[in-house]
Amino acid sequence: MNSLDFLRKALKLENGNKTGIIPIEMKIIKIKKSFFAILPLIGFIMSGIEAKATTLNDSIPEKSSEFKKGIRFSPSMNFFDYGDLSFGQIASDYKFGAALGMVFDWKMSDYHRFRLEPYVEYQNIKNNSINPDIEAITSFSNLIFGVDALPLVLTYGGKYKGTISAGGFAKYVLNSSQSTTLNGNSVNNFEVEINKLQYGFSFGAGAYLGKRLVELRFYQSLNDFVNSPVIPNSINQVQLILVY
Template identity: 65%
Template sequence: MKKQLTLTLICLMIALGLNAQEVAINDSIASAKKEMKIGVRLSPSMNFFDYGDLSFAQVASDFKVGFGAGVVLDWKLSEFNRARLEPYFEIQNVANNSVNPNVEAVTNFNNFVFGLDVIPIVLTYGGKIKPQVSFGGFAKYYLSTSQETTLNGNTVSNFEPNTSSLQYGFNYGIGAYLGKRMVEFRYYQSLNDFVESSTVPNSINQVQLILVY
């Protein structure tokens, strides 16, 4: 019930964002003050599992570096508010590391992802340098996933957990527009598990450094 409600809220947010962007396009025809810009998006990332209340003892996540590239559609809605739509491809690496004293079990996942960020709320203020905060939702479709598990340093060949092909959730950002460019730190909070049929919560969370040219 909770996941259904959360998914409904995300869908509503995406619908509102797309509607706001459609309004912005229509208004831009009548008003020169409203505009859309298209930029190139580069995004190095830090990826990790969130195990909820279990992360303090039973399992832990190693931080892994990833990278993404795509485009940004950026609408100016008013002097202080913008909206963005950001499709991108991403190489996402993430690792699970057990915390048992006598067993060292590590599973590395290498994912190739298509992502879409819908950000209907971008608040800005300033001149050529405009500080900004953003709030929106995201969905990521996993085009491919490879994995490797080691037990005390030895590769385990018969361990292949089923993984979800879709991740979704909220994102929160803080940064600045620097003229025609933008820099933003963005946190991605996933709301569903990556490894399916697991008794341990295991959503993938992420911090991205967004660079737009």
């Protein structure tokens, strides 16, 4: 058992039920619980570092409020969560996408910032049956307009500031195309209905490098992408956000 396994078990984040059906509500509560379980730990770590920083950086005056804006480019990995993933896990059948947008960044205090990030995103994602004897794949390509609102951006440091962020997002699917193959052969008479409005929460970690920002952010959608009577399915996403 490695340290991460130990940590997962300590935080009781491991999903012991590998095959059972977990209702979407349970899944959200579980992730929320996991997130709130981490928060005290993060707070504890940050407060310790903050106390040390106060003693070391007492001679550099900083502005108490500041507004920045920048160009945001973010490649992404997209995958479905059918309620069978443990916290923070990435499914092996992810597909890549990318987004381009703006970042509006307000400094609220020395350690707290607020960010608003509108963007246009091209997202690929696939639904993949892993049954070894029959392969059914439904692939989607989505053009999306999204906005991330991050009211909680905690920073620490001087020229290079470490940062963690948490907030929510809303996305609207402007256009979506889909295709299905069965054992490699195209299926013509199958098309699923999608929910064009996607929303959820996001959290990430990164660093302000002067005027630039690098952040790895996890997006957990809270509603299904495909209207399915039997399969809970939300889109999970990891974005590597690069801001100039």
